[in-house]
Amino acid sequence: MEGQEMWMRLSTFMFVISIFDRLKSEFFPAVAYLLRVTGINKLFDRKIDITFSEFIGTDYWKTSRAYQLLEAYLGPKSERAAKRMKGQLPKYSKKLSFTLADFEDIVDVFQGIGIQWYLHKYESKSKYQPERRELRLRFDRKHRETIMTSYLDHVLKEGKTIMVQNRRIQLYSNNPAKDMYEYGNKLWSHGVFDHPVTFKHLAMDPKKKQEIIEDLITFSKGKDYYAELGKPWKRGYLLYGPPGTGKSSMVAAMSNLLDYDVYDIELTAVKNNSELRKLLQNTTDKCIIAIEDIDCSLNLTGKRKKGKKKKKKSDEDSDSDSGSDSDSDDEKSKVTLSGLLNFIDGLWSACGKERIIVFTTNHVDKLDPALIRRGRMDKHIEMSYCCFEGFKVLAKNYLRLDSHELFETIRSLIGEVQMTPADVAEHLMPKTVDRNPEKCLEDLIRALENKKEETGKKQEAKEDEQKKEEAKEEEIAEAKEEEETREEAEEKEEAKAEAEEEAESSGAEEEAAFDH
Numbered sequence: 001m002e003g004q005e006m007w008m009r010l011s012t013f014m015f016v017i018s019i020f021d022r023l024k025s026e027f028f029p030a031v032a033y034l035l036r037v038t039g040i041n042k043l044f045d046r047k048i049d050i051t052f053s054e055f056i057g058t059d060y061w062k063t064s065r066a067y068q069l070l071e072a073y074l075g076p077k078s079e080r081a082a083k084r085m086k087g088q089l090p091k092y093s094k095k096l097s098f099t100l101a102d103f104e105d106i107v108d109v110f111q112g113i114g115i116q117w118y119l120h121k122y123e124s125k126s127k128y129q130p131e132r133r134e135l136r137l138r139f140d141r142k143h144r145e146t147i148m149t150s151y152l153d154h155v156l157k158e159g160k161t162i163m164v165q166n167r168r169i170q171l172y173s174n175n176p177a178k179d180m181y182e183y184g185n186k187l188w189s190h191g192v193f194d195h196p197v198t199f200k201h202l203a204m205d206p207k208k209k210q211e212i213i214e215d216l217i218t219f220s221k222g223k224d225y226y227a228e229l230g231k232p233w234k235r236g237y238l239l240y241g242p243p244g245t246g247k248s249s250m251v252a253a254m255s256n257l258l259d260y261d262v263y264d265i266e267l268t269a270v271k272n273n274s275e276l277r278k279l280l281q282n283t284t285d286k287c288i289i290a291i292e293d294i295d296c297s298l299n300l301t302g303k304r305k306k307g308k309k310k311k312k313k314s315d316e317d318s319d320s321d322s323g324s325d326s327d328s329d330d331e332k333s334k335v336t337l338s339g340l341l342n343f344i345d346g347l348w349s350a351c352g353k354e355r356i357i358v359f360t361t362n363h364v365d366k367l368d369p370a371l372i373r374r375g376r377m378d379k380h381i382e383m384s385y386c387c388f389e390g391f392k393v394l395a396k397n398y399l400r401l402d403s404h405e406l407f408e409t410i411r412s413l414i415g416e417v418q419m420t421p422a423d424v425a426e427h428l429m430p431k432t433v434d435r436n437p438e439k440c441l442e443d444l445i446r447a448l449e450n451k452k453e454e455t456g457k458k459q460e461a462k463e464d465e466q467k468k469e470e471a472k473e474e475e476i477a478e479a480k481e482e483e484e485t486r487e488e489a490e491e492k493e494e495a496k497a498e499a500e501e502e503a504e505s506s507g508a509e510e511e512a513a514f515d516h
């Protein structure tokens with residue numbers, strides 16, 4: 001009897017469950033559908049959802065920028081609040097980063113409003129379709145205005161700042177045009193830029209250095225100012241001076257100061273003006289675009305053009321975009337001066353923000369004035385031979401010395417000779433195991449004295465040469481004068497002889513007439 005009762009109860013229970021199941025699978029969705037179609041559900045559901053997908057559309061290799069920024073924003077919050085996280089060390093990042101684990105959620109608070117973030121994942125359906133993730137944002141609809149504007153703005157801005165803080169500076173170089181296909185059509189190749197130089201290491205006049213630092217910082221904070229002026233947010237620097245005076249080092253120091261990526265353009269590897277423009281279009285904001293030894297690049301183009309006699313001069317200024325990019329027409333398709341000018345301040349140059357363009361050169365006088373006029377190259381910085389202040393910076397960096405009794409000797413010598421900071425640095429580099437600073441200073445003093453002697457000798461030789469030249473010129477002038485007087489005398493003699501001859505012949509004629 002007991003067994004039968006148990007059986008009856010179990011059957012009833014199973015029956016109720018099956019009814020409930022049926023209701024759940026058929027009745028409830030139908031009700032939910034009805035509520036949704038009629039909009040009645042909105043009366044009860046006060047939540048709004050926004051979804052941010054990991055990929056752009058069906059391009060599974062293009063991660064959405066918004067998703068990256070949101071991930072960066074949620075990183076520190078997940079670190080503090082999430083129960084499950086994913087940790088990773090991204091390739092170009094300085095430190096470990098944490099993100100929400102799949103199907104995990106956290107609550108963020110903004111202006112007293114609670115906002116729920118949830119990371120959803122879709123499994124991969126085929127080998128061509130990777131697993132996809134979505135960040136979902138949920139909030140009460142009465143806060144729609146605040147969330148859609150202020151909060152999301154704040155999230156993107158904050159995410160950008162976190163990304164910049166975490167990432168390592170990149171150095172990009174343009175790939176040679178002919179090998180573009182080998183690089184998968186990529187215009188730039190890049191790697192982490194780990195140059196340790198900062199402004200602290202640069203040997204130069206401290207006032208000038210401070211001025212440059214302030215100029216750079218003012219520029220980097222000038223977003224609103226540039227907008228007010230109606231100018232694209234970019235600035236050009238021309239660094240000129242002899243080899244080894246720190247021009248390339250200055251570019252690296254600028255990048256380290258502002259945390260900007262560096263795009264190093266090898267102009268001779270750029271096929272034509274349109275490729276130059278493409279390179280520009282493919283740079284990111286907040287970067288330094290450096291063209292080193294600009295005089296050499298332009299000269300090279302000039303030589304190539306001169307070599308081709310058939311080429312008319314007017315071709316030089318014409319943009320060579322017009323489809324003639326073939327290798328056979330290589331010379332025609334080189335970057336021209338006008339292409340470069342357009343690159344710096346043509347319309348395309350305004351397609352990015354917060355950009356610094358730097359030219360370096362050893363021969364500023366060789367450059368076309370149009371290329372370096374203010375507005376294109378806003379700040380001209382001369383990097384010159386090492387001064388005493390510069391030496392002090394190097395002594396501090398290389399020898400940890402603020403002062404020394406030998407400094408006075410160096411002060412007087414360094415003012416008299418021209419030695420580059422690169423040379424001074426080389427002499428200050430300890431070469432013995434004991435790293436004795438005095439030895440280095442003595443070494444530098446010897447080098448400066450030798451240089452002074454050498455310069456003196458050169459000067460003497462130059463003066464001798466000049467004197468010889470002058471004496472030679474004098475001799476030539478004297479010989480010329482003598483020659484002229486001799487010629488004059490000869491002419492006079494000839495004229496006299498002619499006159500006498502004429503007088504004689506006219507005398508004879510008169511006599512003959514008289515006889516007749």
Ligand SMILES: Nc1ncnc2c1ncn2[C@@H]1O[C@H](COP(=O)(O)OP(=O)(O)OP(=O)(O)O)[C@@H](O)[C@H]1O
Nearest residue numbers: 201202203242243244245246247248249421422425
């Ligand atoms: N002003 C400087 N301050 C500190 N170090 C310097 C300075 N100038 C040169 N050096 C040292 O010399 C090396 C070469 O300098 P850098 O390449 O910056 O010179 P450059 O002016 O770019 O020369 P080039 O015109 O030949 O390209 C640097 O690595 C650095 O060690």
Ligand SMILES: [Mg+2]
Nearest residue numbers: 247248292360
């Ligand atoms: Mg250089």
